[in-house]
Amino acid sequence: MDAHPSRSESVEPIPWKTGRVGVVPALDMETTSTPPVPVPVPVPVPVPAPAPAPASASAPAPASASAPASATAPAHAPPPAHAPPPAPALAKKKLPGSGIPPRRIAVVLKWARRASQVFFFALFMYFLFQTGFRGSFAARADAPVRLPLPVEGFLLADPFVAAMTLLSTHSVYRGLLWSIGLLALTMLVGRVFCGWICPFGTLHHFFAWLLPSRRGRGGPRVEANKTHAYQRAKYYLLYAFLIAGLGGSAIGGLFDPICIAVRSIGLGVIPGVQYLSHRTLGAAQVVQVRAVQGAADHAQDWLAQTVWQSKQFYFHQTWFIVFLLVAVLFANRFIPRFWCRVLCPLGAFLGVFARFALFGMTKDHAKCTDCNLCLVHCQGADSPQGGVKWRQDECHMCMNCENACPEDVIKFTFLPNRRSTVTVPDTQRRTALAAVGAGAMFLPAARVADTLDVNYHSKVIRPPGAVEERAFLERCIRCAECMKVCPNNALHPAFFEAGVEGLWTPILIARVGYCEYSCVLCGQVCPTGAIQKITEKEKMGLGQPPIKIGTAFYDHGRCLPWSMQTPCIVCEEFCPTSPKAIWVEEVDAPVRDSKPGPNGAPPAYKSVHLQRPHVDPSLCIGCGACEKVCPVQDQPAVYVTNVGETRSKTNVILLENTNYNQKS
């Protein structure tokens, strides 16, 4: 460990690089023995590992002793004569070792990558904030209500989603054709999506920089950033999800990074921060200082008009979604970019296609002094260091290694020599087959539970325009765009109401919010067509039958006019259909006086006029407005279940809607 193997001899793979980490194949001898080594002086190089060094660009000092000319000079001495002249402007910081500055193009690309990460993360957040209808002062009354921006754009560009739904539905839905563009980009320049674009990746990049403790810096960080066997897990996950997709379930959406980002930030982080801001600014509003009140008021106005929804949103069991986000971000403390390296099926998908990339790395192994600076900064754990082959399928193309290398070893070029490159994922055939088998078994395992074919849960009320449940599960990737956009907070991530297969698929919880009669935004943002892009005309049924998502029922024992002789019918007032699906029966009913009569006589009775509501199941669309506004607070006297939904030919009440040609 202490002495560096002599450079003059044929370059052996460095034992601790390949010996402990079994996945890196031994380097081809011809690759490393060809270049004549110009500096054959065997200088013992202390391994920088033991001393905890900062992970930032300031490198461990001991590594600087490798080049002969600077071996005796202080680290900040001028570069030796044979080194190229110092690069002007961009590379100001003196690098250790030979101090050869990175090429200007590498520096430019590194900064371009940082700018791109900031831009795409900001764009993602902007789209997320715009995933919600805030109305417009400029729109005409009869203009259809649509979002002006393609807020689901990141999902449309997601080839993992496209591939999964292609396998399940044998079609590419509308905007998902854009994912070809990302595939083309990957085949041109590798996994730049992971390093340059992916907002979830940027989040992990940030947390991997923020979080590590002593254990995550210096030597331990170098160790963590080497290629590890556990990085294969994402490929196995990918294979399992794709095969499950072929079977008919888009369950892989649970692991898609864009879906996770939308779901956890949209349903957890944003409502949480909104809650906090409402509490703090609300507290500022009651302070008896006019300036503070005014500032708080203006802050609330601005936030409400630009960032928040029009009211506080609450989501069913959203704590679990946020818990998983926090857990996967915290994992960066132990393994930098744990998510991206180990679990991300989109990264794996792009990794499979990265073999076609025209842009890639070449390494001049002979110049490598094992300073490990490349590893300190490596994002993908793709073996950038000398002495081993570069793993193209793992590389995020962040350009950190070329910028960190002080010895002119690493260069990214178009059409590079691939002799020191591994282009394909290093998966094992048996495990891959086992993953495929697990994916194939997912659907039968999920469906023998009594959640779909039999004993379908009455509260699985799908959004309007949703396709039939089996087709729905083929398409729904649980991205939560529909839940984020719903203006009434009506759509929620299901927990296990729709079975394990339906985890975090959208269901309508009418008690929290009802389906707004003329709103079709959920279908507009759905990237996969699980909710179709219906028009207002189709939804409300102008000149055609309306789209029903369920049917309302009365609980006469709790209904005020039915059992408590009290006028109410708020449900009828809110019923949006015309003619109304709720009609009232006018009755004069006796009501007993609460007090006994005089001299112990039985209490008197008087007559009250009441309107008792009924549901016309042929008109009810199941929007849940009645359930939402029912004044019986805890358990409403009118409630919606999914029976009678348009999308199903079997989940029906009425004879005329029944189709016996369909299996029940």
Add this chain to the structure above:
Amino acid sequence: MSPEKGPPPSSGVADKPGREPEVAPPSRRDALLRLGSMAGVLGASAAGARLVWDKGGFDVVQSAAVRQVRDYRIKERDAEHAQLAIARAASKEEGDDSPRPLATPEQLVRRAVDALGGMAKFVSRGDVVVIKPNIGWDRMPIHAANTNPEVVAAVIKLAHEAGAKRVVVADGSCNDPNRCFQRSGIWRASYQLGAEVILPQEHRFRTMRLKGDVLDEWPIFTTLVDADKVINVPVAKHHNLAKYTAAMKNWYGVLGGRRNRLHQNIDTSIADLATFMRPTLVVVDAWRVLVRNGPQGGNIDDAKDMHTVIASVDQVAADAYGCSLIGQRRENLPYLEMGEKRGLGTMRWENLRVKEV
């Protein structure tokens, strides 16, 4: 602290010779400091706890008994001006089937308000004028479930002409407010005239003491009550429970919270709200009137063109007259009688100075 590691650094302890440093008693200064800090923390905790001590029990905190009302009426009125004005588009001649009425909503609003003495009688220069239309439902103007945007625009224009500093349009909607404000056409119409449109966001509600018969303390849409003048601009329409809704029922829009319980005693709720809110002026839009399936409607066949605008300083009289538009009799509306008994106005509208223009 293992003995192999040697004696610990002495922390101000005077090491007495002959005793192990570990077992030597602390110095007097150290002991006093420790005792003092213990006493200080304990005392502060006890004092703090006593300060916020809750003795428990089910005593309901009685809210202050003062009723809060919002009275924006103009006190002095000239006897020459009408108190109730009805402006109708002139009836067409026989055989004229053209759909265009013979007046615009703006003309009708002008005629009606002028009959009451003109907007300058109500709005002073520099006033903050709040206009409260009915923007309750996600319906378009043709459905007549919300106030006609042209009527709202006309009132905004009159207020501006009278010198208002700011004109604010606001309402607390039933459906999604963004959608109601946009699809009613009122947002666009108001914005084009430079009026400020304020949506009922959560932070704009504060609890106020209405102290009515059924409404005690409720969250109130502060935008509607922070004004110099308030103009009520409801739409006249059918209501399945209250039978007719216009001026008095329009104040449902100032309430936040759980409005769905008001329907259990809808007439008293309406009277309570009309007691709380006494507008400067009422301009009832009956340009197009929902005569069936109110308050939400949804079918254009349920609405009927009436090309009428009613202006009044008396919200009870405005409703007592207006209910005849949908064929309702004022005796059938208990909230009118309650309003009259409470001195909010008169349901005998013919006893007022009435002007048809």
